[in-house]
Amino acid sequence: MFIEKSKYIGFCSGVKIAVEKALSTLNEEKKLYSYGEIIHNKDVVNSLEKKGLIVINDILDYSDNNTKLLIRSHGVGKKEHLELVEKGINIIDATCVKVRKIHKIVEEYSNKGFNIIIVGDKKHPEVLGIIGWCNNKESDVIIIESQEDIEELKIDPVEKYCLVSQTTFNTNVFSKIVNTITKNNYTNIVINNTICDATKKRQDACVELALRSDVMLIVGGKNSSNTKKLYELSKKVCPNTFYIENYKEIPYKYIDKNTKVGVSAGASTPDWIIEEVIQMSENLNQTNDMNENQENQNGT
Numbered sequence: 001m002f003i004e005k006s007k008y009i010g011f012c013s014g015v016k017i018a019v020e021k022a023l024s025t026l027n028e029e030k031k032l033y034s035y036g037e038i039i040h041n042k043d044v045v046n047s048l049e050k051k052g053l054i055v056i057n058d059i060l061d062y063s064d065n066n067t068k069l070l071i072r073s074h075g076v077g078k079k080e081h082l083e084l085v086e087k088g089i090n091i092i093d094a095t096c097v098k099v100r101k102i103h104k105i106v107e108e109y110s111n112k113g114f115n116i117i118i119v120g121d122k123k124h125p126e127v128l129g130i131i132g133w134c135n136n137k138e139s140d141v142i143i144i145e146s147q148e149d150i151e152e153l154k155i156d157p158v159e160k161y162c163l164v165s166q167t168t169f170n171t172n173v174f175s176k177i178v179n180t181i182t183k184n185n186y187t188n189i190v191i192n193n194t195i196c197d198a199t200k201k202r203q204d205a206c207v208e209l210a211l212r213s214d215v216m217l218i219v220g221g222k223n224s225s226n227t228k229k230l231y232e233l234s235k236k237v238c239p240n241t242f243y244i245e246n247y248k249e250i251p252y253k254y255i256d257k258n259t260k261v262g263v264s265a266g267a268s269t270p271d272w273i274i275e276e277v278i279q280m281s282e283n284l285n286q287t288n289d290m291n292e293n294q295e296n297q298n299g300t
């Protein structure tokens with residue numbers, strides 16, 4: 001078996017900074033609130049909870065004025081942010097700078113009267129946060145989740161639109177959406193490709209590796225949207241692609257000594273989980289070799 005790790009894999013800079021901020025605060029203060037799960041990886045969240053992290057999903061659950069509250073890399077809407085400040089809560093803002101940039105774009109354009117189009121998953125916390133920075137009525141914020149959505153969209157020629165994307169959106173689908181806009185001559189839409197370059201690099205490297213692998217292991221939390229996208233992209237070119245949360249889910253029956261195994265992982269998957277997967281796959285390799293030697297010896 002030959003195991004190859006994707007060129008771009010694991011924590012992105014935004015997640016790394018958020019986790020480091022949480023860890024350093026917990027080391028000093030032993031307690032920290034996180035507004036929503038700090039990252040979409042339950043193993044990491046569990047280990048931080050053991051160090052004193054308390055995840056809250058509603059600000060009403062914040063009940064200790066002496067404890068800091070961390071805003072995760074996905075960010076929050078303007079109203080929520082102001083509410084936290086007004087309550088005098090000691091905030092550690094770990095909103096990724098690239099997400100913050102999107103907040104600024106939609107705030108500026110919506111102030112100028114543009115309708116905002118967000119390309120992304122309408123239930124994703126990052127998208128909900130972006131909606132919260134649009135200073136217009138919610139009805140003037142349009143969410144596009146797929147190419148079909150943009151084809152069905154009625155663009156008013158007298159209105160102005162500003163389009164942004166969720167940082168972890170699928171780059172291929174985004175290109176198709178932009179092509180549709182160009183094809184339909186919608187000249188009143190300002191397009192901002194706000195997909196994070198970490199996402200693009202990770203997706204391109206994953207597909208490149210999947211093309212030359214027999215089996216692909218995509219490692220990450222099942223609630224991580226960027227890991228899910230890696231899985232979908234890989235599955236298209238490598239049918240034996242498996243979405244696993246950790247080494248316990250390695251699909252051993254698809255792997256033998258001749259299998260080329262590729263490993264990729266989402267931006268919220270820590271190195272130690274990836275290394276465990278590689279280590280366990282290598283152990284299987286060694287066990288196979290030992291069994292083969294044993295069989296050869298028995299045969300002679």
Ligand code: F3S
Pocket residue numbers: 012013014015073074096097098099167168196197198199267
């Ligand atoms: Fe930020 Fe990109 Fe990560 S937007 S949180 S560095 S995927």
